[in-house]
Amino acid sequence: MNNKALTLSLIMAVMAVFFVQSYVSSIEEEEKKKYGTNVLVVVAKKDIREMDTINETQLEYMVIPKRYLEPAAVSVEKKEEDAGTAKALKLIAGNVAVVPIKKGEQITYNKITDPSMRTGLSPQIAPGKRAISIPVSEISGISKLVKPGDRVDLISVVDLGGGKDRKIAKTVLQDVVILAVGRYITNNVARAVEMDPYGGKERIKPLAEDYSFSTVTIEVDPIQVQSVFLLLNSGDNALTLSLRNNDDLERVNLPDTSLVDMFGELVRGRGGAQRR
Numbered sequence: 001m002n003n004k005a006l007t008l009s010l011i012m013a014v015m016a017v018f019f020v021q022s023y024v025s026s027i028e029e030e031e032k033k034k035y036g037t038n039v040l041v042v043v044a045k046k047d048i049r050e051m052d053t054i055n056e057t058q059l060e061y062m063v064i065p066k067r068y069l070e071p072a073a074v075s076v077e078k079k080e081e082d083a084g085t086a087k088a089l090k091l092i093a094g095n096v097a098v099v100p101i102k103k104g105e106q107i108t109y110n111k112i113t114d115p116s117m118r119t120g121l122s123p124q125i126a127p128g129k130r131a132i133s134i135p136v137s138e139i140s141g142i143s144k145l146v147k148p149g150d151r152v153d154l155i156s157v158v159d160l161g162g163g164k165d166r167k168i169a170k171t172v173l174q175d176v177v178i179l180a181v182g183r184y185i186t187n188n189v190a191r192a193v194e195m196d197p198y199g200g201k202e203r204i205k206p207l208a209e210d211y212s213f214s215t216v217t218i219e220v221d222p223i224q225v226q227s228v229f230l231l232l233n234s235g236d237n238a239l240t241l242s243l244r245n246n247d248d249l250e251r252v253n254l255p256d257t258s259l260v261d262m263f264g265e266l267v268r269g270r271g272g273a274q275r276r
Helices: 002-035 083-092 222-232 259-263 265-275
Strands: 038-044 059-065 130-135 151-159 167-181 192-195 202-205 215-220 239-244
Touching: 038 083, 059 083, 130 167, 130 222, 151 222, 167 222, 167 239, 215 222, 222 239
Parallel strands: none
Antiparallel strands: 038 059, 130 215, 151 167, 151 239, 167 215, 192 202
């Protein structure tokens, strides 16, 4: 009797397993019809910043239904990782992120680019505009805290001849966009490769954290290029940056400022005494 009960129990258990497997298989088939087969897609393993050079530690594969595959996503028609998928991952490494990519986000070909494409200064210049570099110091460059994308005014002190009271300060340009500081450009690979003076090996220097630059590159129209060039080559008429809020686009007609304007008769009196 016990043997019959045991045999019946085993048969029922096998049938239960069979029905469960059949049910799971039917569900899988329905899912495949509805969402498509599963594929391996490359996703960000961690947040990737804009213009970061992507390496393999920032990437991983994720199995998803083909229906949820984004257009132009980097994917393979496989369900498991192997030597081929590892090779595909290495091919992506070394590219540059065109936009910020969040953790878990699919890597698509329109979000990455080769370092030599769509990077550099020229794509940043608006049609009809020109780029020109001007020298800056700690003082004229606002302690070198400016960065690409900032907007500034340019001020120059011009000597009209005839003594200090004939010098004027003039805001020569307003609301000028900074395209680059030194070699740091917003859409460029923000790094420089240089030799380590101690180890003799190459090292990567992040330009986004470089404050040793001595020039900034601004965007102006062709006529303004001539004006800036004239000021830079007229004696000691250095240009000083005046930083403004990026939302402040107002341009006003500012008068010149001289020592007479600031100190009035005091300057005239000193000038008269000197002439006597």
